[in-house]
Amino acid sequence: MQTDDPRSDRTPTLADVARLASVSTATVSRCLNSPDRVIEDTRNKVMKAVRELGYAPNFNARALAAKRTNTIGAIIPTMENAIFARGLQAFQEELGRNGITMLVASSSYQSDLEEEQIRTLVSRGADGLLLIGYRRDPRIYEFLKRQGVPVVIAWGYDPKAQVPTVGFDNFAAMKSLAGKVIGMGHRRIATITASTHDNDRASERLAGILAAMVEAGIPETDLSIVETTYGIDEGGAALEHLMTLPDRPSVVMCGNDVLAVGVIAKAQELGLNVPADLSVTGFDDIEIAKISSPPLTTVHVPHRRMGKEAARLLINLVGSDRPNGKVLIETSLQMRESLTEYAD
Template sequence: MDGPPPPRVPTLADVAARAGVSTATVSRCLNAPDRVQKDTRDRILEAVKHLGYSPNFGARALAAKRTDTIGAIIPTMDNSIFARGLQAFQTALVDHGMTLLLASSSYRRDLEETQIRTLVARGADGLLLIGHDRDPALYDFLARHTVPVLVSWVFDPTQPRPSVGFDNRQAMAEMTHRVLAQGHRRLATISGYTSDNDRTRDRVAGVRDAMAEVPDCAPLNVVETRYGIETGARAFAQILAKTPETTAVICGNDLLALGAMRQARTMGLRVPQDISITGFDDMEIAVIADPPLTTVRVPHGDMGRQAASMLTEMVRSGTTPDTVALPCEIMERGSLGPAPRS
């Protein structure tokens, strides 16, 4: 019936021709359907379907000055912590008609900077970033390009930028309270690197906050290391070498805690009878660790979903939302027990 198939990808003009209207009407029909009459719309839609038309992205971006694309830069996808939040973020973004442009920084500030510039150059309408710590020049750059930024994974109402996240400091303070409540007074912390990272800093600060309220605490032994199981194990050994009297090790994330637990076992220490260990994140495996890990449940999913809504709103309306705080929950499980009688 039909002639030979069109040799090229159909354009708006092809649709317009087939429907017997102008390209403007087709464009409107696609972007604001209620601005064209029902029968015209039907005719256009038929043409669209028949031709298999799909708008050219570049042309649309050029003319409309937006891409319906949101960029996100996370430290890493390697461990599931960020991946879970990202999954929720991406899914929600799709529901809002947005697409995710993704990059990772490997926790490196210089790389993150490059990635931010790249994503903006790639036309990201808005950006999701983790944490506030960043060169002010970068924020200037983003402002100049009028790219809205939403910060996640933290809650800090004193920052000028909106964020959606949780209060790392308070969550860790709460965890530390629980540890202290078990009678522990000789604590140590295995933390991620704190330079360029407000989240890790806040977590350590939270530990200190809680300790400050109890008079007879020994000084906190803090070891900084890269996040990971192996590094957690090594850090644990280091801690016991320096302060063997430690009865509880508060870890900056679950991976570190898992490594610490393994090392404890290796060294013949029972958890929690001889030493208590806590984590942060509540990864899926926390509950099947032996003993199950006491940790902080982070609202990954809510954070991701909220971030998607907020960013979409920011991009579409140009408004700046209020910073949102999401609650964490302490999951008390087997790895935290009473302090041993010394």
């Protein structure tokens, strides 16, 4: 024996609300989406029914019918450390101000996983996507173009790339820091970096160091390079390795602040004084850079501004078919005590 009692355990639908308010489903829908297209009396009646039933619209049905979701997706390499947190927060805030929801996924720095996440987010109906760094299989960009999903790239900047971008020049920033390091007399330089294989930020930062060395007449081969994954402990381990080398570095330039902080901790553990025995630099200027002891010399990246700009660009891109848009974010050197003049 079936019952049509709307108070059954089935979760209420638009039709239930419509029935209870004695209007059509179209009217209920309009009440919810464009209230001003419905006269006040009716609206009140409908809203009462909504409350009475505890009705909540089914997002999937809505997305299916309306072909947009007011949702944009963001895929970041990791949530485990703070590198992306602040920028993403700002990104989300700006989206929120525009009534858009953010969906995050993290790819663990694996490009195949990232590709999967992209497909997932697209098939979930994301109206747009935020991705980190521009280097990825061109088929992905084609796929996104086919699907009509706009993308914005952040954290990197390739003037040649044909994709909307809000980022900074990793190469120039690191080159500038390296120039400073060299200017302070350091010659035995080491770097600890993330895998440069499919991480454009890492490889450009590395290239920046090399460029500064070449400019100063130091042979490229003098740079000791350790590739590892981002993480405090990984930074420490990398330093231990460097310290077994015949020609110990006087400075370690790290690919990011997380590694750098790990290096400082490990150096102290090994009885080295930072910066007297070993200078250390980072990249990003996240919170721990300031509170590390000694405080970390690093490249300051205005993450919040970047996140906000990225959101704006993406919002403009959705709907419009403007082909492009590029914002270059300026970075700056943040000199603190972890880097000092080289004293022989």
